[in-house]
Amino acid sequence: MNLKNIINDLKELSNPKKYHNPISIKNVNKKTLQKMLNTMIIIRKTENKLAWGKRNNLIGGPVHLGAGQEAIAVGVSQNLKKTDHVFGAHRSHSHLLALNPNFYKLFAEVLGKKTGFSKGMGGSMHLFDKSNGFYGSVPIVAGTVPLAVGAAMAAKMKKKRDIGVVYIGDGSVEEGVVHESFNLAKIQKAPILFVVENNLFASHMHISLRQPSDKISRFAVANNIPFKLEDGNNVVSVYKSSKKLIDSIRSGEGPALIELITYRWYGHVDWRDDIDVGVKRSLKDVKNWKLRDPIQRLSKSMIKLDIWSKKKEEILNNKIDKKIQTAWKKAIKDPYPSADSTLKYVYSKK
Numbered sequence: 079m080n081l082k083n084i085i086n087d088l089k090e091l092s093n094p095k096k097y098h099n100p101i102s103i104k105n106v107n108k109k110t111l112q113k114m115l116n117t118m119i120i121i122r123k124t125e126n127k128l129a130w131g132k133r134n135n136l137i138g139g140p141v142h143l144g145a146g147q148e149a150i151a152v153g154v155s156q157n158l159k160k161t162d163h164v165f166g167a168h169r170s171h172s173h174l175l176a177l178n179p180n181f182y183k184l185f186a187e188v189l190g191k192k193t194g195f196s197k198g199m200g201g202s203m204h205l206f207d208k209s210n211g212f213y214g215s216v217p218i219v220a221g222t223v224p225l226a227v228g229a230a231m232a233a234k235m236k237k238k239r240d241i242g243v244v245y246i247g248d249g250s251v252e253e254g255v256v257h258e259s260f261n262l263a264k265i266q267k268a269p270i271l272f273v274v275e276n277n278l279f280a281s282h283m284h285i286s287l288r289q290p291s292d293k294i295s296r297f298a299v300a301n302n303i304p305f306k307l308e309d310g311n312n313v314v315s316v317y318k319s320s321k322k323l324i325d326s327i328r329s330g331e332g333p334a335l336i337e338l339i340t341y342r343w344y345g346h347v348d349w350r351d352d353i354d355v356g357v358k359r360s361l362k363d364v365k366n367w368k369l370r371d372p373i374q375r376l377s378k379s380m381i382k383l384d385i386w387s388k389k390k391e392e393i394l395n396n397k398i399d400k401k402i403q404t405a406w407k408k409a410i411k412d413p414y415p416s417a418d419s420t421l422k423y424v425y426s427k428k
Contacts, residue, residue: 084286087293091309091339092278094366100379101312108385110156111376114313115386117179118148118373119394121172123402124181128171128188128202129349136410137188139201142169146311146343149372150275151176151245153316154336157324158211158243163229165222165244166215168203169275169342173245178210182405191412198415199423220246220253223272227259230270230333239328242270248294249280260301260333267332271323272303274337275310281346282355295337303335310338311372341367 090096103111125145131137147169155176158164166173171184174195187194188202196206203217213229216222223244230242250256251274263270274294278285285292298305304326306319316338323334343364345352353361380386 084289085291085293087291087296088276088307088339091307092292094341094363094370096370097309097311098366098369099375100382101314101375103314103376103379103383106314106317110317111314111380111385114152114156114317115373115376115380116394117152117176118313118376120179120181120398121148121152121175122373123395123398124175124184125171125344127181127185127402127406129344131185131188131406133349137202138190139188139203140347141188141202141349142347143344143349144169144172144275144342146367146371147275147277147340148172149313149316149376150273150310150338150340153313154243154271154273154320156317157321159240160209160211161238161240162211163213163226163233163240163242164211165213165226165229165242166205167222167245167247167250168215168217168219169247170205170215170245171202173215174205174207174212177212178207181402182409185406185409186412189409189412190414191409192415192419193409193412197419197423220250220256223250223253223256223259227263227268227270230263230268231266234267234269240269241324241327242268243273244270245273245275247280248274248276248278248285249288250274251294251297252280252288257297257301260297260303260335263333264301264303267330269327269330270333271320271327272298272333272335273320274335275340276337277340277342279342279346279359282352284359293337295335298335298337303333304331305335305337307337308339310340311370311375313372313376341370343368 125143132141151172183195190198192198205215226242226244233240295305308315308319
């Protein structure tokens with residue numbers, strides 16, 4: 079297939095040479111900006127530690143990393159409540175940590191320890207943190223989408239102002255259940271936000287080899303669902319646009335979709351860059367996308383307005399590094415689940 083045949087509806091948003099400059103942080107208070115910066119740094123360092131652990135054979139199962147995509151979950155999560163129902167996919171460390179930055183429990187889970195989020199039974203892809211509104215991630219592509227619509231419908235039937243949120247990738251829309259979910263959500267006015275993390279790759283294949291257009295929000299148009307299309311590496315844009323959509327959903331206007339253009343720094347799975355995987359995933363592209371680093375773009379903007387400094391960031395980085403190291407050492411020493419617990423969580427006690 080000729081890669082030039084794809085319709086580039088995303089235009090400059092998918093160009094790795096664009097959007098390297100600091101971002102506008104107008105009308106966002108200092109406390110929110112600092113919180114988002116702090117959380118993105120935590121997520122980045124947590125995933126880099128997991129990459130290190132996998133590379134050194136300390137982690138047994140697969141680890142799907144999303145370094146470079148932190149702004150999406152962090153920006154969206156600023157507008158969520160603990161009573162909302164959030165569902166992830168298979169690359170969901172950031173979705174969980176944006177709601178609850180407990181990297182120790184994530185380390186323990188990925189290492190298979192009973193102190194983890196899923197008691198060591200789930201690993202990297204089966205995460206669960208109900209008390210903070212995270213209702214699960216799965217390795218089945220699009221597996222959580224209908225569950226999120228169901229959770230949204232339940233909230234509507236109970237006359238609550240809670241919403242459902244589901245994170246999906248550009249590859250997920252190639253599953254029929256996603257389109258069934260779009261249709262049902264629209265017809266039933268389900269209070270749900272579909273968050274599309276369009277990183278241009280589904281596993282090892284570039285979107286140009288899979289779809290006639292690189293714009294996923296065209297499916298929102300097909301279902302008459304309101305949507306926003308944004309630079310997914312601009313945490314302020316993500317925060318502001320998702321707020322508008324979520325406010326509308328909570329007011330009873332029905333579902334909405336936000337498509338966020340981003341790029342994962344690591345390969346599809348584990349610690350490698352996998353620069354030869356897929357199509358056009360070259361070392362040059364990876365390097366250029368790293369210049370669109372959501373952390374650095376926010377940090378530089380805050381420094382420019384004199385509400386942050388390189389010294390403060392250095393202190394913060396050192397502080398988080400120490401906590402990461404302490405948490406990792408603790409998780410390594412934690413016990414594994416006992417053999418007799420293998421079947422304990424298969425059936426509900428109810």
